[in-house]
Amino acid sequence: MSKVTPLSGFPEFLPSDRIVEQKFLDVIRETFELHGFASIETRAVEPVERLSNQGEDADKEIYGVRRLAADSGDDAALGLHFDLTVPFARYVLEHSGKLVFPFRRYQIQKVWRGERPQEGRYREFTQADIDIVDSGELPFHYEVELPLVIADAFSKLPIPPFRIQVNTRQIPDGFYRGLGIEDITGVLRIVDKLDKIGPDKVTEQLTSGPGLSAETAKQVLRLAEISSIDASFAEQVRALGVQHEVLDEGLERLTQIMTAANEHAPGLLVADLKIARGLDYYTGTVYETQLIGDEGYGSICSGGRYDSLASDGKTTYPGVGISIGVSRLVTRLLSTGLLKGSRSTPTAVLIALNAEEDRAEAMRTAVQLRSRGIPVEVAPAAAKFGKQIRFADRRGIPFVWFSTESGSEVKDIRSGEQVAADPATWTPPAEDLRPRIDTTQENQ
Amino acid sequence: MSKVTPLSGFPEFLPSDRIVEQKFLDVIRETFELHGFASIETRAVEPVERLSNQGEDADKEIYGVRRLAADSGDDAALGLHFDLTVPFARYVLEHSGKLVFPFRRYQIQKVWRGERPQEGRYREFTQADIDIVDSGELPFHYEVELPLVIADAFSKLPIPPFRIQVNTRQIPDGFYRGLGIEDITGVLRIVDKLDKIGPDKVTEQLTSGPGLSAETAKQVLRLAEISSIDASFAEQVRALGVQHEVLDEGLERLTQIMTAANEHAPGLLVADLKIARGLDYYTGTVYETQLIGDEGYGSICSGGRYDSLASDGKTTYPGVGISIGVSRLVTRLLSTGLLKGSRSTPTAVLIALNAEEDRAEAMRTAVQLRSRGIPVEVAPAAAKFGKQIRFADRRGIPFVWFSTESGSEVKDIRSGEQVAADPATWTPPAEDLRPRIDTTQENQ
Numbered sequence: 024m025s026k027v028t029p030l031s032g033f034p035e036f037l038p039s040d041r042i043v044e045q046k047f048l049d050v051i052r053e054t055f056e057l058h059g060f061a062s063i064e065t066r067a068v069e070p071v072e073r074l075s076n077q078g079e080d081a082d083k084e085i086y087g088v089r090r091l092a093a094d095s096g097d098d099a100a101l102g103l104h105f106d107l108t109v110p111f112a113r114y115v116l117e118h119s120g121k122l123v124f125p126f127r128r129y130q131i132q133k134v135w136r137g138e139r140p141q142e143g144r145y146r147e148f149t150q151a152d153i154d155i156v157d158s159g160e161l162p163f164h165y166e167v168e169l170p171l172v173i174a175d176a177f178s179k180l181p182i183p184p185f186r187i188q189v190n191t192r193q194i195p196d197g198f199y200r201g202l203g204i205e206d207i208t209g210v211l212r213i214v215d216k217l218d219k220i221g222p223d224k225v226t227e228q229l230t231s232g233p234g235l236s237a238e239t240a241k242q243v244l245r246l247a248e249i250s251s252i253d254a255s256f257a258e259q260v261r262a263l264g265v266q267h268e269v270l271d272e273g274l275e276r277l278t279q280i281m282t283a284a285n286e287h288a289p290g291l292l293v294a295d296l297k298i299a300r301g302l303d304y305y306t307g308t309v310y311e312t313q314l315i316g317d318e319g320y321g322s323i324c325s326g327g328r329y330d331s332l333a334s335d336g337k338t339t340y341p342g343v344g345i346s347i348g349v350s351r352l353v354t355r356l357l358s359t360g361l362l363k364g365s366r367s368t369p370t371a372v373l374i375a376l377n378a379e380e381d382r383a384e385a386m387r388t389a390v391q392l393r394s395r396g397i398p399v400e401v402a403p404a405a406a407k408f409g410k411q412i413r414f415a416d417r418r419g420i421p422f423v424w425f426s427t428e429s430g431s432e433v434k435d436i437r438s439g440e441q442v443a444a445d446p447a448t449w450t451p452p453a454e455d456l457r458p459r460i461d462t463t464q465e466n467q
Numbered sequence: 468m469s470k471v472t473p474l475s476g477f478p479e480f481l482p483s484d485r486i487v488e489q490k491f492l493d494v495i496r497e498t499f500e501l502h503g504f505a506s507i508e509t510r511a512v513e514p515v516e517r518l519s520n521q522g523e524d525a526d527k528e529i530y531g532v533r534r535l536a537a538d539s540g541d542d543a544a545l546g547l548h549f550d551l552t553v554p555f556a557r558y559v560l561e562h563s564g565k566l567v568f569p570f571r572r573y574q575i576q577k578v579w580r581g582e583r584p585q586e587g588r589y590r591e592f593t594q595a596d597i598d599i600v601d602s603g604e605l606p607f608h609y610e611v612e613l614p615l616v617i618a619d620a621f622s623k624l625p626i627p628p629f630r631i632q633v634n635t636r637q638i639p640d641g642f643y644r645g646l647g648i649e650d651i652t653g654v655l656r657i658v659d660k661l662d663k664i665g666p667d668k669v670t671e672q673l674t675s676g677p678g679l680s681a682e683t684a685k686q687v688l689r690l691a692e693i694s695s696i697d698a699s700f701a702e703q704v705r706a707l708g709v710q711h712e713v714l715d716e717g718l719e720r721l722t723q724i725m726t727a728a729n730e731h732a733p734g735l736l737v738a739d740l741k742i743a744r745g746l747d748y749y750t751g752t753v754y755e756t757q758l759i760g761d762e763g764y765g766s767i768c769s770g771g772r773y774d775s776l777a778s779d780g781k782t783t784y785p786g787v788g789i790s791i792g793v794s795r796l797v798t799r800l801l802s803t804g805l806l807k808g809s810r811s812t813p814t815a816v817l818i819a820l821n822a823e824e825d826r827a828e829a830m831r832t833a834v835q836l837r838s839r840g841i842p843v844e845v846a847p848a849a850a851k852f853g854k855q856i857r858f859a860d861r862r863g864i865p866f867v868w869f870s871t872e873s874g875s876e877v878k879d880i881r882s883g884e885q886v887a888a889d890p891a892t893w894t895p896p897a898e899d900l901r902p903r904i905d906t907t908q909e910n911q
Contacts, residue, residue, distance in 0.1 A: 027557055027560045027561045027779070028561075029561065030510060030512070030543075030545075033510035033512065034510075035507070035508070035509055035510060035558065035561075035562075036507065036508070037507075037562060037565055037566075038505040038506070038507060038566075038572070041505070041506050041507055041508065042505075042506070045506055056813035056842050057813075057837045057840070057841075057842050057843070058837070058842070058843075058844065059812055059813060059814035059842055059843060059844030060812075060813070061482040061485070061486075061811060061812045061813060062482070062485050062486070062489055063479070063480065063481075063482060063485055064479070064480070064485065065479055066474060066477035066478075066479060066591050067511070067577065067579070067591060068474070068477065068591075071535070084534055084535070084536050085534070085535045085536075086532050086533065086534055086535070087532070087533050087534070087535045088530050088531070088532055088547065089530065089531050089533075090528055090529070090530055090531070090581035091515070091528070091529045091530070091531045091546065091581075092528050092529075092581065093581070099474075101474075102535065103532070113471055114479065116471045117471045117472075117473065117479075118479075118481060121481055122481075122482075123811070123858070123861045123862050125847050127812070127844065128482070133511065135511070137534035137535075137536065137537070147510050147511060147512075157847075162847065162848060164826060168830075168845075175837075283827070283830070286827070286831075287830065287834065335471070367505060367567070368503055368504075368505045368571070369500035369501075369503060369504070369505060370503035382608060383727070383730070386612075386615075386727070386731065387730075390731060393501045393502070393619075396501070397501075398500050398501050398502070398503055399501070399502075399503060400502065400503030400571065401612075403569050403601075403606065404606060414567070417567045418567050
């Protein structure tokens, strides 16, 4: 057997870091369920032809999957899914007769991409998606609702200040039309690079590429530079003097979103008119999310509206969805030291042993404590008490339970305090019952 | 795009069935954590050479994984894991310096096997494993503890009567030695077929293959036919008159297990001396679990002790583990109609709309209800009330919330009862708050 070596791009957590990831996943799932999203899971593989050229990330490298024992041409060509949208679209088509539309689903699963691994870019990672899909028509109000679900989840998580940036396809689309621009997608692609290459290079490319006049390029840039945490962006756009009915529609929609955002999630959403995330793929609102002060890391949660999530030739299914990059987010907060697990095990109480013969009695005590929801384990061996306490301490278990001649006692090994305790009634403080996420002071 | 067709062996649940699976996974996870097992997840892929010839199921067909864009020989040959034991062994070796031993871990993940699909045999399925691994030596008491954890989990799940069958390697081993049998593994392999081919064929094969005398073969059969729900199996074995110190050790160990089982999980464990599950792989206790009355479906939860889970040449890591076949179990109970989800969405309350203009107010009501842990969604459109109620009914949502001139009211759409309700205080009955698993009468 060869030596064990990590695989680049396939991160694995130690138990205390996994506890942090689990807490994130629990809060995300709980929030999605409170908002009425139903869970589904799709298989890890799809036919390669379904993966190719589908979805926002269609240029992502696909992992092919094949039985090693298969004869060539034995099976259909399969690949691991690279996002959760493409398999969801297939699921909707496959089960449309058994689903009730509009269908709200969440999906938390691993995805795989054969990209070159780097910080925040993995070959295997976890995404948490919500989508609302309808048959035929999808009302606009879902585009207002979706970022509020994300804001609700994030506001319950121990993460640094963040900003959900929102734009809508109709604003640049209508604005460019009003300016007489023909190559709308080409212009969007250049504007999308604004944060990376700066306004001068964007102006240069707008004039050289799609051949915009200097004044038109300037107007395009002015639009891209508008942002506001309320509905005031609309006035700024109108002040630029461009007129188009599609622009009016876009401004009206983004105003609705920002108005609802300011009521339900004040300060968390920003109307940001340079956000161009796959605007040739999305057809309405688009969302991106950045950690404030860590914008260079890129978006940790993105999505948008697409008029045709899926289509079977007869029926078209429009949808709106957002995907949280859970691995991206959690590994960033762990690697920068902002968060850590308060212990490396669920165990709150270690039952110490005076002698191996006491194990049966210790197991009875454990059953009593567990019946009231307290995670417990019995010591591995009747070693010296110092060794048993060290075993608890090394994993962050806060309490050690002892049997003494006068009854049982429990020691808080952090303070050293030891008190009499009845296994039928004793309960640890609520904050010690389960592992917590500890945050550094900068994040409190 | 080609037509959408299901992939044989890759089952997917509709939302209401997924709710059943989720409840099972939640109970299993909660039980594992109450017993102090820490969660880890390992990557889906391992080097093919690590998968080949490793683990109890080493003959299982492996799915190879390869970037479609890779040049030949570009990457190490990778395969999808076919169980959670082989990757866990690798994880222990890779992170041994950062783990505290004995290390108790649980792992709930998908695994993949390129087998021919059939009822209960899938190409992608979920397993839930617990293992305790130590460095150097692993105390026997963990072999007593592990099946009690499973019994605890299963006793909280809505499953039909089950039986955890236990045997220990030392019993047949010592018994066969006492009989002077040399080809112990060969005899075990034949005895393992007892349920399938019956005692006559087993006797025939024992005499023709390993060349046992008729009397020796009869003794082997007598041992295999012994089972008891308490420690009385030991007397039955001793009555056969065979003597060997390894047999004595085996009887002593299985007696300890059955004594603990009868205290903590009376009636759930059976000492069954024909259980030979991979006895050439396991080195101590072995476990299998069957649904009573559905034995032909095979084991839904199996495992055992292995002296060398992993080894890096210097240190050996013995372990004991059990794996619940969650997909096998859940799909069986769903397909036989024993269980179903009480609804197809987490939503407990649908907020009806009098008019689209009331959506902002409805969203405020939803926020109030959610803040107290009630899953809520707002109606898709201000359709006629009958249509809005039907939308709730089709997904099993029990309550619809109305705004009337005199205040808000909530209707239980099952009984038709409608009462005044304050969004700041109203709570549904506990049994309606979250989707439940409904069981058929035969299972109550």
